[in-house]
Amino acid sequence: MGQNDTISEDVKFSTKTDQYEGHDYYNLDDLLSEDHLLARDAVRAWVKQEVSPIIEHYSNKAECPTQLFKGLAEIGAYGPSIPTQYGGGGMDEIAYGVIMQELERGDSGVRSMASVQGSLVMYPIYRFGSEEQRMKYLPKLGSGELIGCFGLTEPDHGSNPSGMVTNIKDDGDAYILNGAKMWITNSPVADIAVVWAKDEEGVVRGLIVEKDMEGFTAPEIHGKWSLRASITGELVFEDVRVPKSNVLPNVTGLKGPLSCLSKARFGIAWGAIGAALDCYDSALRYSLEREQFGKPIGGFQLTQKKLAEMITEITKAQLLAWRLGTLANEGKATPAQISMAKRNNVHMALEIAREARQIHGGMGITNEYPVMRHMMNLETVLTYEGTHDIHLLITGMDVTGLNAFK
Amino acid sequence: MKFLVCISKTPETTAKIAFTENNTEFDTSGVQFIMNPYDEWYALVRAVELKESLGGEVVAINVGPASNDIIIRKALAIGADRAIRINAEPESALGVAKLIADHAKDEQYDIVFTGKETIDFNGSEVAGMVAEYLDLPFISYASKLEMEGQTATINRDIEGGVEGIKVDTPFVISAAKGLAEQRIPNMRGIMMAKRKPLEVIEPGDIPAPVSVVKYELPEKKEGVKLVDPENMDELVRLLHEESKVI
Numbered sequence: 001m002g003q004n005d006t007i008s009e010d011v012k013f014s015t016k017t018d019q020y021e022g023h024d025y026y027n028l029d030d031l032l033s034e035d036h037l038l039a040r041d042a043v044r045a046w047v048k049q050e051v052s053p054i055i056e057h058y059s060n061k062a063e064c065p066t067q068l069f070k071g072l073a074e075i076g077a078y079g080p081s082i083p084t085q086y087g088g089g090g091m092d093e094i095a096y097g098v099i100m101q102e103l104e105r106g107d108s109g110v111r112s113m114a115s116v117q118g119s120l121v122m123y124p125i126y127r128f129g130s131e132e133q134r135m136k137y138l139p140k141l142g143s144g145e146l147i148g149c150f151g152l153t154e155p156d157h158g159s160n161p162s163g164m165v166t167n168i169k170d171d172g173d174a175y176i177l178n179g180a181k182m183w184i185t186n187s188p189v190a191d192i193a194v195v196w197a198k199d200e201e202g203v204v205r206g207l208i209v210e211k212d213m214e215g216f217t218a219p220e221i222h223g224k225w226s227l228r229a230s231i232t233g234e235l236v237f238e239d240v241r242v243p244k245s246n247v248l249p250n251v252t253g254l255k256g257p258l259s260c261l262s263k264a265r266f267g268i269a270w271g272a273i274g275a276a277l278d279c280y281d282s283a284l285r286y287s288l289e290r291e292q293f294g295k296p297i298g299g300f301q302l303t304q305k306k307l308a309e310m311i312t313e314i315t316k317a318q319l320l321a322w323r324l325g326t327l328a329n330e331g332k333a334t335p336a337q338i339s340m341a342k343r344n345n346v347h348m349a350l351e352i353a354r355e356a357r358q359i360h361g362g363m364g365i366t367n368e369y370p371v372m373r374h375m376m377n378l379e380t381v382l383t384y385e386g387t388h389d390i391h392l393l394i395t396g397m398d399v400t401g402l403n404a405f406k
Numbered sequence: 407m408k409f410l411v412c413i414s415k416t417p418e419t420t421a422k423i424a425f426t427e428n429n430t431e432f433d434t435s436g437v438q439f440i441m442n443p444y445d446e447w448y449a450l451v452r453a454v455e456l457k458e459s460l461g462g463e464v465v466a467i468n469v470g471p472a473s474n475d476i477i478i479r480k481a482l483a484i485g486a487d488r489a490i491r492i493n494a495e496p497e498s499a500l501g502v503a504k505l506i507a508d509h510a511k512d513e514q515y516d517i518v519f520t521g522k523e524t525i526d527f528n529g530s531e532v533a534g535m536v537a538e539y540l541d542l543p544f545i546s547y548a549s550k551l552e553m554e555g556q557t558a559t560i561n562r563d564i565e566g567g568v569e570g571i572k573v574d575t576p577f578v579i580s581a582a583k584g585l586a587e588q589r590i591p592n593m594r595g596i597m598m599a600k601r602k603p604l605e606v607i608e609p610g611d612i613p614a615p616v617s618v619v620k621y622e623l624p625e626k627k628e629g630v631k632l633v634d635p636e637n638m639d640e641l642v643r644l645l646h647e648e649s650k651v652i
Contacts, residue, residue, distance in 0.1 A: 038476065
């Protein structure tokens with residue numbers, strides 16, 4: 001659908017120039033390679049050109065800018081660390097991180113569009129799929145010809161995915177899939193879904209479900225105050241016949257979906273820095289322009305406290321993400337380390353959004369500035385892909401060896 | 407066809423400008439550098455477009471130190487096939503033009519592109535000097551370039567209008583806004599750029615007829631005074647008493 005057709009006359013696209021500049025207090029750019037810097041600057045330029053002028057409009061209307069799916073593919077934001085012969089970018093994990101950072105600098109919803117496609121759809125097919133499945137789906141997912149989504153969470157099973165009730169039953173050359181998934185990014189517009197379900201022995205298996213399979217629907221979830229420019233829905237399966245050739249052959253058990261989530265959480269740990277940087281950048285600029293009592297509010301100690309703490313926390317988060325990236329490149333990043341970075345960096349970003357909102361005063365609640373949108377988005381990011389609390393328990397279990405989940 | 411695109415490194419547009427060495431050198435500390443936008447958005451992209459439609463090769467050339475490699479990689483990511491860096495500090499337009507011409511004279515380029523100016527020193531000199539060294543026609547401020555066989559149809563921006571001209575290859579052209587549209591390199595291009603050749607050559611003799619005596623910053627602009635449209639008397643008073651123009 002041409003989204004431009006749906007824009008009403010009275011809603012104007014932003015005419016404000018996106019003045020964002022990156023902030024690198026500890027010269028961490030020196031730790032990045034040429035590819036990382038080129039990738040980051042390219043995605044930053046793309047966001048300024050394609051996302052910034054439209055994002056407030058779509059977010060305000062709670063509408064997904066679906067035209068960006070193609071643009072994200074063209075820039076190479078889907079599966080940048082998947083090999084090129086499978087439609088990815090053949091880059092390393094830090095490149096993936098900086099791309100997610102720049103996308104989320106634009107909007108967490110736009111970053112979600114890309115990280116679902118890359119980490120939760122392309123990655124499991126690449127990692128666990130047969131060669132036929134890889135060749136059938138991955139190039140088209142990489143080019144944006146197909147859009148995918150990922151079904152793990154259920155209405156009654158969020159933090160506890162092992163309790164899932166979605167199931168498959170053997171029926172000759174196919175499985176019969178029943179159940180429902182909830183909070184699925186991209187699901188109403190997706191062509192395929194990577195769905196996790198239990199077989200008759202209770203073992204979790206991954207399946208590729210295509211949108212035209214009978215009995216499969218993906219209704220949209222409305223009324224979100226967060227990630228409003230990203231489309232979210234359910235996946236409902238009523239006796240859906242899925243050919244056995246659509247089962248991911250190379251994984252059984254929850255480690256399948258959890259390894260995908262590790263990938264996505266890694267991207268979020270970087271992405272959240274982007275949202276924080278945008279809030280800080282806007283707050284810093286505003287604090288130098290806005291005058292009260294005869295001087296810029298940036299000259300007052302309480303504003304400086306906020307700004308100084310923001311850049312300190314951003315710098316710490318950047319270091320955490322960079323180190324996590326180097327570990328991931330060496331194949332040594334543990335899920336618990338990824339949890340720590342996701343939890344820390346998202347919380348950091350949310351706190352910075354709140355402080356930045358205060359610096360903007362009343363203007364901070366309007367869509368003249370990006371901070372309130374980031375803040376509302378980050379409320380989702382705080383609990384999706386593992387809640388803030390669950391990630392804490394993962395760290396707790398990792399350091400004590402004791403399981404506090406149940 | 408064979409295209410040479412001269413690319414230059416300039417400070418990012420929002421960089422804070424300061425000087426060192428008794429105001430004789432630009433202070434680069436804390437300054438981010440980019441590819442000169444006229445070189446990147448217009449000259450390079452038009453050369454790549456012509457190569458894509460007519461075939462051939464785009465070579466990017468830069469005069470500068472190894473720290474310039476990142477902007478050269480960006481040119482390769484956008485679509486240049488290979489690159490040459492002449493390992494010398496670009497100290498004067500004449501020196502840069504001579505080094506570029508030294509390379510180009512035996513290479514049979516059909517078109518040598520530059521941006522119309524760099525956004526730091528705004529000299530607009532290198533292209534004309536390259537043309538002179540190579541004894542080729544020079545077309546400046548080009549906002550449109552179409553090829554038919556060996557003949558180019560070019561629009562030049564001139565004061566208040568456009569001049570349409572025709573010229574046969576080889577020639578030197580400087581690119582103005584409108585010659586092409588900015589291309590953002592994608593991840594595939596960035597990865598392919600790593601495998602494209604970047605040849606570093608040492609400079610020959612560099613003429614250095616100019617030395618910098620002093621840089622000065624323009625005086626700080628005073629803040630703007632807003633006058634209520636209903637209050638014409640105040641406007642007249644300000645023009646009369648403060649700016650003293652009436």
